[in-house]
Amino acid sequence: MSITLPGPTLGVVGGGQLGRMLAEAAAPLGVDLVVLDPTPDCPAAPVATDQIVGDFDDADALDELAARVDALTFEIELADPDRLAAASEEHGVPVHPDPGTLETIQDKLVQKEALADAGIPVPEFVAVATAEGLERVVEEFGGVMLKARQGGYDGRGNVPVETPDEAADALDQIGGAAMAEELLDFEREVAVMGLKGADGETRTYPVTETVHREEILRESVSPARADDAVVAEAESVARDVLDVLDGRGVYGIELFETREGEVLVNEIAPRPHNSGHWTIEGARTSQFENHVRAVLGWPLGPTDLVAPAVTVNVLGDVHESRALVSQPESRRDSGDVDERGAATLRNVESVLDAPDADLHWYGKDDVYPLRKMGHLTVTDRGATDEADPDALLSRARELRDGLTFRDA
Incomplete structure (x- = not known):
């Protein structure tokens, strides 16, 4: 193939931190990036060429995206595979990975079945629909990780179940179709x-x-x-x-x-x-x-x-008391407080002063406990075969632990 610059335009469904870093990587290649995301001024927006505001499964928004780009991809599994395929076909632009692959991976049970059918080693697993069925599986496996078949990410949709007595509550937490996997x-x-x-x-x-x-x-x-x-x-x-x-x-x-x-x-x-x-x-x-x-x-x-490298996530550590203040008055006593606060990261100079560390900020406006707000990577560019990964990890943890979203 013959490649010339300026390059093509790539459309990305999703404009979170992954979309942001895709845009940062695309720019030096002469590739423009247009993202589709429901959040106005999403994390990718400041570095992407443009943003289309719309839901991930919005057919009109996907049609607009496909009409403006030379290829399509996605950075979030909430993309709709059927509508991606339809937009791709309508405008004659390729979409990768294949929407059929996305559809398989979106359902964790179907994903595991596809892997097992191909002879790829996976933990034991089974679909579960009732508390009684889950109780039997827990007894058989000696404990399971109960997983929502669709929509779970970053720990959401996963519930460990160690005894049959926990089965009913675990299914309630999942709130939908579930898969039980042996607890390894x-x-x-x-x-x-x-x-x-x-x-x-x-x-x-x-x-x-x-x-x-x-x-x-x-x-x-x-x-x-x-x-x-x-x-x-x-x-x-x-x-x-x-x-x-x-x-x-x-x-x-x-x-x-x-x-x-x-x-x-x-x-x-x-x-x-x-x-x-x-x-x-x-x-x-x-x-x-x-x-x-x-x-x-x-x-x-x-x-x-x-170079040997350790990456540590910068997660939200906001105090509940501060988060309550950030909520509208009508929500503070409603029991529906999600502990959000304004995203202001402090003590950043400690990382910037470190010659072996690189900081990546995701540009999110709000912080709440355990939300991924950024990451930092510590590298040992002078390493030999005797490089000490434990020392590198300790160094990265020390730098991360000096960062905070809490008020002084």
Whole structure:
């Protein structure tokens, strides 16, 4: 193919922090980005070429987006696969990853069934619809992670169930169709950012270790603190996953390493993923640049590690008392307070003074507990094979813990 600059225009359904970082990666390539997002002045808006304000499944807004761009992609699983496909066909613009892949991944039960049918190792799982059925599964598995089949993210839609007595309440929390997955006593969680390009080319980034608390990703360590056999198996499983999925782009493949050294697939995201944010500073080509390249059918960039890297998320730590003040008077005693406050990050100079750290701010106006507001990455560019990942992680945690949204 012949590529000239200025380049094409890429349409992205979703304008959150992933859309923002896609726009930051697209600009140096001469690619304009137009995002579709329901929030006016969404996080991606300041760095994208333009924003169309509309819901992710708004047919008219998707039609407008497709009419203005040369290719379509998405950065959120709430995109509507049928309407994406219709807009793509109507305006003759490609959409990647394939809407059929998005549809499969949107339903966690269907996703797991597709992986299991392909012979890819996954935890034991089963659909559940009643408290009685869940009680039986909990007894059989010795505890489960109950997952909403659709719509869950960042820990929402996941409820651990350790005893049959917890079944009814857990189903109420899910509030819809659910899947029960065996509750693993795993050694660690790891992730592989996989990449599919034109002509079936596939690449993977180095395996990264992910640290979760309250089901939310807090930290990633690259390369992973796992032995060589586990790393090799994780890479092999990730490549098998890529073979199951249709469409170009980056895929976040989350995995468990069991106590016995097995590697099992947890979940897949058909887009850039928090587990791969370290690639901005730690890899030769970031996941965001490679996603842009892939969906446009351009040559892929190298995915090699250039420096050991630890990324830590900057999460909302706002006090409830301060959040209550930020609510309209009518809501303060309603029981419906969602603990929001104005997003003002303090002590930023401590990170800017650090020669080994890079800060990424997501541009969100409101903060609430556990909301992802930004991240910072610490790299060791002078590292050798003897680099100490634990020291790098401690350094990143120290810098993160010095940041706060709380009033002085």
